[in-house]
Amino acid sequence: MTYVRSSDGTRIHYQVTGRPGAPPVLFIQGLGAGKSGWILQRLATAPWYNAIALDNRGAGRSDKPHGAYSLEQMADDAIAVLDHAGIESAHVVGASMGGAITQIIGVKYPERTRSLTLACTAGANHPWREEMLTEWRDNALAHGMGTMSREAARFVIGPRSFRRLLPAIGWLGPLSLGRPAHAFAGQVDAILNVDQSMADEIENIDVPVMVLAGNQDILTPRGDSEELAERIPTAELVVISGAAHGFMFEHATTFNRVLLEFLGRAERAWTKRQIAGTCSLADAG
Numbered sequence: 498m499t500y501v502r503s504s505d506g507t508r509i510h511y512q513v514t515g516r517p518g519a520p521p522v523l524f525i526q527g528l529g530a531g532k533s534g535w536i537l538q539r540l541a542t543a544p545w546y547n548a549i550a551l552d553n554r555g556a557g558r559s560d561k562p563h564g565a566y567s568l569e570q571m572a573d574d575a576i577a578v579l580d581h582a583g584i585e586s587a588h589v590v591g592a593s594m595g596g597a598i599t600q601i602i603g604v605k606y607p608e609r610t611r612s613l614t615l616a617c618t619a620g621a622n623h624p625w626r627e628e629m630l631t632e633w634r635d636n637a638l639a640h641g642m643g644t645m646s647r648e649a650a651r652f653v654i655g656p657r658s659f660r661r662l663l664p665a666i667g668w669l670g671p672l673s674l675g676r677p678a679h680a681f682a683g684q685v686d687a688i689l690n691v692d693q694s695m696a697d698e699i700e701n702i703d704v705p706v707m708v709l710a711g712n713q714d715i716l717t718p719r720g721d722s723e724e725l726a727e728r729i730p731t732a733e734l735v736v737i738s739g740a741a742h743g744f745m746f747e748h749a750t751t752f753n754r755v756l757l758e759f760l761g762r763a764e765r766a767w768t769k770r771q772i773a774g775t776c777s778l779a780d781a782g
Contacts, residue, residue: 498510498512498558499511499512499513499581500558501577501578501580501581502577503554503570503573503574503577504570504573504577505570507554507559507560507562507574508559508560509551509552509553509554509559509560509574509577509578510532510551510552510557510558510559511532511549511550511551511552511578511581511582512532512549512550512551513547513548513549513582514539514540514543514548514549514550515539515542515543515544515545515546515547515548516543516544516545516546516547517547518547519545519546519547520545520546520547520587520588520611520760520764521546521547521548521549521579521582521584521586521587521588522542522546522547522548522549522587522588522589522590522760523549523550523551523575523578523579523584523587523588523589523590524538524539524548524549524550524551524590524591524595525551525553525571525575525589525590525591525592525595525596525598525599526550526552526553526556526591526592526593526594526595527591527592527593527594527595527596527617527618528593528594528630528681528684528685528688529555529556529642529676529681529684530556530592530593530595531552531553531556531557531558531559532550532551532552532557533557534592534745534746535548535550535590535745537745537746537749537752537753538590538745538749538752538753538756541749541753541756541757542753542756542757542760545757546588546760547584549578549579549582549584549587551574551575551578553571553574553594553595553598553684554566554570554571554574554680554683555680555681555683555684556676556680556684559574561677561679561680561683562680562683563679563683564683565683565686565687565690566683566684566686566687567687567690567691568594568597568598568601568687568688568691569601569605569692569695570687571598571687572598572601572602572605572606575589575598575602576602576606576609579609585609586608586609586610586611586767587609587610587611588610588611588612588613588614588760588763588764589602589603589610589612589613589614590613590614590616590756591613591614591615591616591618592616592617592618592745593616593617593618593716593717593742594618594684594687594688595616595618596615596616596617596618596619597618597619597688597691599613599614599615599618600613600615600618600620600695600696600699601695603699603702603704603706604695604698604699604701604702605695607701607702607703607704610704611704611763611764611767612704612705612706612707612759612760612763612764612766612767613702613704613705613706613707614706614707614709614756614759614760615706615707615708615709615722615725615732616709616710616744616745616752617709617710617711617714617716617717617722617742617744618717618721618722618725619717619721619722619724619725620696620699620721620724620725620728621693621696621724622688622689622691622693626716626717627689630685630688630689631685631689633645633681633685634681634682634685634686637678637681637682638678638679638682641678642676642677642678642681645678645681699725699728699729700728700729700730702729702730702731703730703731704731704763704767705731705733705759705762705763705766706726706729706731706732706733707732707733707735707755707756707759707763708722708725708726708729708732708733708734708735709722709735709737709752709755709756710722710723710734710735710736710737710740711736711737711739711740711741711742711744711748712736712737712738712739712740713739713740713741714740714741714742714744715741715742716742717742719736722734722736733759735755735759737751737752737755740752
């Protein structure tokens with residue numbers, strides 16, 4: 498297992514899949530989820546890319562410290578992973594909370610990004626979503642992660658798939674016992690306490706951006722994605738019909754096709770940009 502220590506000493510776990518030396522893609526998951534949430538995307542990108550997936554602090558095999566978490570610290574964790582893996586820049590793919598972390602990376606570390614994919618995410622908190630997340634946090638602390646996970650599943654999986662996947666959802670209770678409630682609560686608080694002033698700077702992002710939404714997502718509705726795409730000059734909006742919040746596994750075939758097409762375009766744009774920069778330096782010399 499591969500770990501790196503972040504700036505505050507927290508151990509962050511990550512795994513690399515795919516072709517060494519190929520264009521790197523960094524995958525960042527959302528609230529309570531670990532790198533396994535990207536397994537279908539990592540398999541799909543592995544033949545052409547060097548896929549790096551990390552467990553955010555508080556999830557998976559990464560440390561789960563008590564106390565305050567912040568999305569900016571999680572962005573720093575992701576950069577620590579790139580540093581440890583010897584990667585100067587990467588295409589960054591983030592979902593939900595991971596999409597918010599990806600926006601921070603794009604603003605704070607523009608030189609480390611080749612492109613950004615913002616999936617099922619938002620650029621600002623809404624009061625109704627803050628209230629719901631607060632209820633999830635309090636429920637997890639009071640009654641355990643199993644109860645909270647079964648409740649939250651209805652917001653992650655689309656109504657067409659919920660009955661079909663209901664037997665699998667029943668296993669979420671036992672599986673969730675390995676995730677301490679304090680770590681989940683720390684991630685929720687990081688979302689609730691995010692510095693909204695940084696959100697104003699997403700308009701300065703100049704790498705290719707894909708904003709990816711499911712039209713049945715009730716946790717981060719399509720309007721959130723439309724707002725992001727309008728505010729980022731380089732963004733394109735893609736909406737997957739019939740997809741909900743967990744569309745990276747529920748609609749993996751479509752998600753992966755759209756992602757691979759975008760990554761191909763973004764990598765070609767980044768290569769041209771590097772060549773142009775090299776030529777400019779040569780002309781100046």
